[in-house]
Amino acid sequence: MALIRSVFQDELDGVSQSLVDLTDMVAISMNRATESILNCDLKLAEEVIASDDTIDEFQHALDARIIDIIARQQPVASDLRALVTALRMSADLERMGDMSHHVAKITRLRHPDAAIPAELIASFKQMGEAAEKIARKTGSVIASRDTEVALQVEKDDDEMDKLHRQLIGTLVDPNWKHGVESAIDLTLLGRYYERYADHAVSVSRRVYYLVTGKFA
DSSP: OHHHHHHHHHHHHHHHHHHHHHHHHHHHHHHHHHHHHHHTOHHHHHHHHHHHHHHHHHHHHHHHHHHHHHHHHOOOHHHHHHHHHHHHHHHHHHHHHHHHHHHHHHHHHHTTSOSSOGGGHHHHHHHHHHHHHHHHHHHHHHHHOOHHHHHHHHHHHHHHHHHHHHHHHHHTSTTOOSHHHHHHHHHHHHHHHHHHHHHHHHHHHHHHHHHHSSOO
16 A cells, blocks of 8 residues: 555656646746847747647646546545646646747747837846746746745736736827837737736645645
8 A cells, every 4th residue: 555655646746847847848938939029039939939839748748647647546635636736737837838939929920020119128028037037936836835935926926017017008108109010019918928927826826725725
C-alpha cells in the first residue's frame, strides 16, 4: 500500500511540475510577443504564433494525463481536489498563451508599420513587464503552494489594471491623433495584457483554494 501511495504521489508531483513548466512557457511567450510588438519584429511574432501550438499540445497532454490518473487511482478528498484544480489551472494557463498569440498577431497584421505609436511604447513596455512578473510569480505559487504569495498576485494585477485604465484614457481623449484603426488595435492589445493577468490571478486563487479549501 505504501508503494502504491508513493507512485501516486509521484504522479501528483509530476502534474504540479508540468503546471510550473506550462507557466514558464506562457511567460516566455508573452515576453517574446511584447518584444515583437515593441520592435515591429515579424520573425519573432511568427515564432510566438507558431509556439502557441506547442503550448496547446502540452496542455492537452497534461489534461489527458490528469484524467488518466483520476480514472486509475480514483482519488478522494484533497487528492481529487488537487487533480480537478489542476485541470482548471491548465485551462487558464493555456488561455494566457492565447493572449500572447493575439499580441503577436497584431505585430504581423501591422508589419512593417508599428502597431504602437511612439508615445505609448513606454506604457506597453510596462504592461509587458507586469505580465511577465505576474506569470513568474504564479509559477512560484504553483511550485511552493505559498498562500501569501498567491494573494500577492492579485495585488500585482492591480498594477496591470491601472496601466490598462491609463491606456483607455489616452485612447478616448479628444486629442487622440492616430485614427480609429490604431485605437482599435491598441484597445485589443490592452485587453490581451489585462486578460493575461486575470488568468494568472485565477490560477493563484485556485492554488489558494487547493491549500486552504477556501476561496480567496
